[in-house]
C-alpha cells in the first residue's frame with residue numbers, strides 16, 4: 001500500500017505504574033514509558049509517581065536516551081483547575097518529553113502555562129477521522145493516539161492525510177465502550193472511569209431481572225458458566241506489526257499501568273524483538289512462536305485483533321470465557337543487586353565458590369519448582385530450584401513472598417531480571 005510515507009521505526013511505548021515498573025520497562029526494551037503523577041491521570045489505582053519519583057523516572061529515561069510522557073488525561077472538574085498550572089510547570093521544569101491529555105480544558109491550560117510542552121492526545125479523546133486529527137493538530141497537539149475502534153483501512157486513510165505523529169495501542173486490555181467513555185463503574189460503584197477509578201464492572205457476570213419478579217435472576221445464557229455480555233478480550237496486534245510499521249505509525253503503545261512485572265517484561269520484550277526483527281529484514285520477517293508463548297504466559301484474557309482487522313465487534317467479546325483471566329505462569333521473583341554497603345555485606349556469608357544470585361521472592365517457592373529467567377533479548381534460562389538459602393546463609397526449604405533468598409545458578413543474571421514459574 002502506498003501511503004506516501006516513509007516507513008519509520010516506531011517507538012515502543014510501555015506503561016509504568018510506578019518507578020520499579022519504569023525501570024523494568026526500559027530494561028526490557030521500551031523506547032519510552034508513560035506514567036501518571038499522583039493527580040490528574042486516569043489510573044488512580046495504578047500506583048503512580050509522586051513528584052520525587054517523577055524526577056527520578058525522568059532522569060533515568062534521559063540517562064538511557066529514552067523518553068518519559070506523563071498522563072494528565074483525567075477529565076478535569078472545576079476544583080482541579082486551580083492546582084493544574086503548578087503541576088504542569090513542574091513537569092516542564094523536569095523536562096518530561098510530553099504530556100498526554102484528553103480534556104480540551106486541560107489542553108488549553110497546558111498551552112497557556114507551558115506552551116513549550118509537547119502535547120499528546122489520549123485515546124480517551126476518541127479520534128476517529130482525519131478532520132478530527134486536523135482539529136487537534138490546530139490546537140497544538142503533536143501526537144494523537146487514535147481510537148481503538150478504527151479499522152485498518154480507516155487508519156491508512158487518516159495516515160495519508162497528515163504528517164502528525166500517530167500512535168496506536170497494539171496490546172492489552174480493552175474497554176467495551178468507546179475507549180473509557182463509560183458510566184458503568186460510576187453508576188454501579190460510584191467510581192468514575194473518567195476519573196481513573198474504574199472497577200471494571202464490564203467484566204462481571206450479569207443476569208436478567210423482570211420488573212415484577214424482584215430477586216429472580218434469569219440467566220442470559222452464553223455458556224454454562226454465565227453471561228459476560230460486556231466482557232472484552234485483550235488486544236494483541238503482534239501478527240500485524242509489519243503492516244502497521246509499513247503504514248508509518250509513529251508509536252506502538254502497550255496498555256497496562258496496573259499490570260505487574262511479569263506482564264511488563266514479557267510483553268515489552270516480545271514487541272521489542274518483533275519491531276527490531278521486522279525493521280532489520282521486513283522481507284523475511286515472521287512472528288516467532290516463542291513470542292506467542294511469552295504472551296500466552298502472562299495473565300490475560302483470550303486475545304483478539306480488536307476492530308482493526310475484524311468487521312464484527314463480536315470478535316472482541318470474551319463471551320465464551322469465564323470472568324477470570326488465563327494464567328498459566330506467575331511471577332516467581334525479581335533478581336536484586338548484590339549487597340553493596342559494608343552493613344549489607346556483613347549480613348551475607350562469604351561466597352563459598354558457587355555463583356549466588358539474590359532474589360526478591362514474589363510467590364511461595366519450594367525445591368523442585370521450575371524458574372524461568374527472562375532475558376532482555378527474548379531468551380529464557382531455566383533453573384530447577386534445588387537448594388537455596390536466606391540472604392544470611394541459612395538453608396531454606398521454603399521461601400515466602402516478600403522475602404529475599406539467594407540461589408546458586410550456572411548462568412548469568414542481571415539486576416531487576418524477572419523470573420516466572422508455572423502455576
Ligand code: SF4
Pocket residue numbers: 174175176177180181182183184185193198199200201202203
Ligand atoms: S467498566 Fe469496562 S468498559 Fe467501562 S471504563 Fe471500565 S473497563 Fe472500560
